[in-house]
Amino acid sequence: MTARTSSESARVIPEATVARLPVYLRALTALAERGIRTCSSEDLAAAAGVNSAKLRKDLSYLGSYGTRGVGYDVDYLRYQIAREIGVTHDWPVVIVGIGNLGHALANYSGFRSRGFRVVALLDADLERTGELVAGVPVRPFDDLEAIASEHSVAIGVIATPAAAAQDVADRMVAAGVTSILNFAPAVISVPEGVDVRKVDLSIELQILAYHEQRKAHEHARDEHPDLPEMPAVVGGDQ
């Protein structure tokens, strides 16, 4: 087995694990708010909605922060995960596109409380310049470069219509943004080294609809138990 120096903990955390770390962080915060100082992997897994084997496996990628026979110190583990994710310091963020969704994002308190500071709201519609949203003035989209360099913005949020998304992404990348959260219903392409995550409300609903439809089929079959589960035709084509 290979160990590393203490200053740089062992690494390459699987993507699936990275995506769950914020969930664990939130669950630990909820436990702390209820005055709980120590928890087992079973407790935390329940609070996070995963099974405890997966939780322990995930945490094992970060290091060895529990005590056998005892469990985890809530505050200590919380700090370690926050440090791992990088939310122990502040991240300046710009939001482009201040429609209904941009409005909601600007007002979302969960950003600020988790280390994300909205340094600017940008909109292509100059009519909106100066309007205050969540206490932050809306500025022209063309101010992007100036703002990004002034605040060293690395993370941008796109909340524009689909048609504008690629242009906004290009401008963001040119301005030095290297991580983009895209709410526009469009696929955007970015150079190597730039991360894009996509949140698409109607896609989520469509995934639910698919499963909903299958449930309906299941019920239909329940009502016709004479239909075979697998009406197989061996060797049949198509």
Add this chain to the structure above:
Amino acid sequence: MTARTSSESARVIPEATVARLPVYLRALTALAERGIRTCSSEDLAAAAGVNSAKLRKDLSYLGSYGTRGVGYDVDYLRYQIAREIGVTHDWPVVIVGIGNLGHALANYSGFRSRGFRVVALLDADLERTGELVAGVPVRPFDDLEAIASEHSVAIGVIATPAAAAQDVADRMVAAGVTSILNFAPAVISVPEGVDVRKVDLSIELQILAYHEQRKAHEHARDEHPDLPEMPAVVGGDQ
């Protein structure tokens, strides 16, 4: 090999594939709007942002809707995917919690255009009853059961604060909702057979922050090429 009757196409589509079908559907719609009648797996994969091998594998779970040497008929494939997902007919949806996010969701045109019909907006704050949002009146949360049974609502959207989410979910399930899209930053538990999908804005940002932080480390190392890539201590403990 086993084939099925034509009325019920072969099945059990992997989750990862199901999650991409709406992406393909949207890409096909975009191609159709550009007047494109036929496309290769390479074309469609590019439009959807995946590689073509994955696309073909995904489509193969639905059936055999392409023509070797030619490609796919855009409209035909679009219909087949829409049918598979279940968005050829309308799904009535209720949205609970009409804050900033609920507002944005109610106004989101992408729902209606993809077969989702918002039949009611509900809010626990009775002060808001009667307010029109996107042309739909806000109603008291207690109307949930009546509305759900009147419209046979199977899909519910939670856009409340975290503290209310579990209660809303319980009431939805009791009212016959079997699929929930949860925007509240809380883990909700539901009985077997109910599907929950979760969209969490700050979790997405935290995942980006993690990768952003790693990029910063990479750069730091670039500037200190004398640091070994893996300062390994073989046999060291921890």
Add this chain to the structure above:
DNA sequence: TAGATTGTTAATCGATTAACAATC
């Protein structure tokens, strides 16, 4: 010491991908 719970192993499962035979 006895009981509890972590961290790790190893088996299993599911997803991705390249390559290519089938076939238009």
Add this chain to the structure above:
DNA sequence: TAGATTGTTAATCGATTAACAATC
């Protein structure tokens, strides 16, 4: 027929899970 492109196979990769030795 020659060229193009699908649908499928098989190899690889990554994620999940149960089980348990390590150890508090």
